[in-house]
Amino acid sequence: xxxxxxxxxxxxxxxxxxxLIKLCSFAYLAFGVLVVILLLYGITAPYGRYARAGWGxxxxxxxxxxxxxxxxxxxxxxxxxxSNCTKLDRWSNRILIGLFLIHYLQRAIIFPIMIxxxxxxxxxPFIMAFMFxxxxxxxxxxxxxxxxxxxxxxxxxxNFYAGILLFAFGLLVNxxxxxxxxxxxxxxxxxxxxxxxxxxxxxxGANFFGEIIEWLGFAVxxxxxxxxxxxxxxxCNIGPRAYQHHRYYLEKFEDYPRHRKALIPFLx
Numbered sequence: 001x002x003x004x005x006x007x008x009x010x011x012x013x014x015x016x017x018x019x020l021i022k023l024c025s026f027a028y029l030a031f032g033v034l035v036v037i038l039l040l041y042g043i044t045a046p047y048g049r050y051a052r053a054g055w056g057x058x059x060x061x062x063x064x065x066x067x068x069x070x071x072x073x074x075x076x077x078x079x080x081x082x083s084n085c086t087k088l089d090r091w092s093n094r095i096l097i098g099l100f101l102i103h104y105l106q107r108a109i110i111f112p113i114m115i116x117x118x119x120x121x122x123x124x125p126f127i128m129a130f131m132f133x134x135x136x137x138x139x140x141x142x143x144x145x146x147x148x149x150x151x152x153x154x155x156x157x158x159n160f161y162a163g164i165l166l167f168a169f170g171l172l173v174n175x176x177x178x179x180x181x182x183x184x185x186x187x188x189x190x191x192x193x194x195x196x197x198x199x200x201x202x203x204x205g206a207n208f209f210g211e212i213i214e215w216l217g218f219a220v221x222x223x224x225x226x227x228x229x230x231x232x233x234x235x236c237n238i239g240p241r242a243y244q245h246h247r248y249y250l251e252k253f254e255d256y257p258r259h260r261k262a263l264i265p266f267l268x
Contacts, residue, residue, distance in 0.1 A: 018147045021139045021226055028229035032236035039240035047125045049192065049248070056123025062112045064121035068129040069108035075137035076101060085145045092154040093144045096222050099167055100140055103214060106175065108133075116182050136230060143226045150223075163221025167214050173199050174210030181207065194253055201257075202265035204249055205242025209263055212239065239263055 199206035246262035
């Protein structure tokens with residue numbers, strides 16, 4: 001069975017099918033709408049501070065994060081090594097793939113190493129995140145390596161530079177916000193505290209804001225269906241979580257800064 005799985009994975013990386021990429025991208029758009037409705041008007045995603053019984057056995061938080069995120073780093077490497085990569089002669093495609101890999105190098109490898117403590121993750125949200133990262137690594141880099149025809153001078157376009165700047169800004173905000181959250185508590189302390197500093201002075205979900213801005217920049221630079229679908233799904237998935245965190249802070253802490261918004265500075 002394991003050999004068959006490896007064989008299928010090799011076939012998929014060797015022959016990256018644009019029809020499958022389009023299908024997955026449209027599925028992102030449809031599921032994004034469904035997810036945002038459920039999260040804003042129904043449930044809270046059952047991991048982290050909202051973890052609860054009924055969502056499967058619990059997995060070590062650090063291990064779960066590494067395993068669920070690593071496909072978005074490994075699958076692109078397999079595509080680069082084993083598929084035809086007919087579009088890798090374009091600098092724009094190379095740069096966009098590089099941005100994607102930089103994010104997941106940080107997110108899948110560096111971030112879990114630096115987690116302090118961390119709550120166990122229920123199996124169902126873990127396996128859903130794993131499948132998403134598996135598919136997303138395939139469609140984003142599969143598209144850029146084999147189908148993204150941006151033109152030889154695309155990397156000189158204004159939107160390309162604007163997108164890269166947005167991505168870099170979002171990445172820095174995301175990393176800095178994670179650092180603030182990691183250092184909120186001393187090693188012997190438990191419970192939640194009010195985060196201060198950086199974008200947390202403006203929004204409750206500064207780390208989510210940073211990641212959303214990253215993928216907005218990626219979509220602006222790439223101007224493709226897969227990159228826009230990824231940005232849209234990310235917004236629909238973690239945007240409501242920022243709102244849930246905001247409500248949590250307001251209910252738990254009487255001295256929580258009332259001027260802060262949930263996700264978008266000064267607006268929402």
